[in-house]
Amino acid sequence: MQKRIQIPDYPRYAFARQRAYRLLCELEIDRLPVDPWKVVEALPNVHICKWTVLRDNCGDTDPLFINKEGADAKTQHLRGRADYLVVYDDRVENYQRIRWTIAHEIGHIVLGHLISFDATALYRGSLTEAEYKVLEREADTFAVNLLAPMTIINRLPSVQTKSDFMELCDLSGEASENCMEELRLLKSGKKIPFPVKEEDILHRQFFRFINKFNGTEMPSLKYDDLEIDEAFDDYIDCDYWDFTLMAIRKWKLEKELYSALEGSLALYDCEDMVVFVKDAGKVEFVVKNEDIILETLQRYSDSCIKRVSVYVAKMRKKAIGQQIK
Template identity: 30%
Template sequence: MTNQTNSNIPYPDYALAQYSAYQTLVSSNLYELPINIKKLIRSYGIHIQTYTDFAKDCHISIDNVIFMCASKDGCTMKRSDGSYLLLYNDSIKSKGRIRYTLAHELGHYILKHHSKNNKIKISRGNFLKNLDKLEYNKLEQEANYFAKRFLVPLPIVDKITNKLNFIDVPILVNIFGITQQPANYIINELSKRRNRVYSYKESYQLNRKFQNFIANHYNNKTCLSCQYDYEVSFNFCPSCGQNFFIIPDFTNTTLLKLLRTTNSMNYPTLNLDAEGRIKDLCPICQNETLYGNYCQICGIDIINKCTGIKASNGGIFTSSLPCSTPLKGDARYCTDCGANSTFLENGLLKNWTDAP
């Protein structure tokens, strides 16, 4: 991690930026996602102020603050008493963009860009006369890299990907509170890794920090078609067989509430024993002693399984080899492939669009 010998060549030190981002997280008292960036910045004694408040305090216009900061997004100043003031433009509509700006400015602070270069002000996205352009670009790229790694630590992305069985741009946007642009960048980066296994020095510490939070969140998908909540590892909704869903998190509570209040479906279920067999009576013939795969009296499937039979939109049925995935008592559809379950085929569970 030594960059002493290269300090005159203005190449961005990405390794240092990543190391610093991860160390900042590890040593923080943050245990939840998305990262509470303001809380962390304040823990360093950095004063945060909006452009609006700063303009009011100084009796100047917002445009003047933008000019002073040489940035529409934000800047950090080292005051004469050695303390830091971080200003950000609160008229920016995107919360994700503001969070990125704050992380970028934190990066300048953590990477000691102000003191190293003895510059009063390093603003986001603008070239300043008093800094050599190459040197300025290097600092900007380091701060950007810090921001990306800090807001979206890759070991945590890997953990979440493992849990959800997939990762995409909307998920990154939701979970880490970032905008589409850095999310696209990260998805791109992940695809370049292909199947190689990556381990990071800080993986263990980072994972330990967020393990409780991840264990307690992102456990369900909510079906956008029938509003049913089902396990996050399922590919298809067991209630309606669709795969359009949201994963409830802090960004979609409004949508979720709307879904819940418009929901008039009921989701009947059959009680199954530990082996997945219908408990109590056969629902068709009331036979009391059930064992094996079929009711000994009426011959119906008493274990809910994939049939491999799927109805397409045109009402045409296709059939393939059934999966071996065990299904729960409420599953009308196979959670693995979306085919009809034996309980649905046999009329033990009604179609979800039918009245209860």
């Protein structure tokens, strides 16, 4: 018989946050609110079912004892398989509460609560009160950072009240209070620091959302407005270029280089990137600082770019005419 792994004495808050962030990164989620149903759909071994549907089709009047235990949802690890079944009580009328419940159940799965410990780890009868609370708090921390990732919320200064969380993240009042407490602890410095790698990736993914929400979007060149040599027809927009410019300014502290690149357009193809700048007088300066651009791309944008070419932007006549109007 496989020896049972001991349930931790205290909740692994940093671990739960990291796993929530990692899942958001893997699914390339880049905006709020996060849809937990879509998260489930993206997990090939996780299946979700309404309690009333399961009740009507399995011949059991109270499958998984949802009624008896007054639970909003239950998750079952299907024995002999790597699959999980999440059953939620669809009679609950509060949609936001169900969203939270599903995120909480995803947390139990992702954190390994059903396989790292006993097969019955989530059945309260087999747990001490202390063990049950540890697992529940871990799942709650996961749910908070899946539906309202604090590293993103912390970059939205106007999100401060319970109502703000309810509106932005589509949460219930109770869930929003949990988020506010998490944010308070983060700002107070009492929480263990976030995992840097996942935080950087999330910041990159949510960068456009953050700027749009904060009203800090900077005007930049657009592909359709430029006369671009046909040699670059196979090149595509660099989605993380604005994030890279922010990293050059704020994290690399290369303000002069940022100024030269501000509002530029970047296209890439495999390991090659071309950058179109607004000021012809800045082309040579940007070329001389190619190493800084490459280092920033690799470190903060997880990019495989190895060569950067710089050109002055040439506006299409139509675009110029439209601007004059």
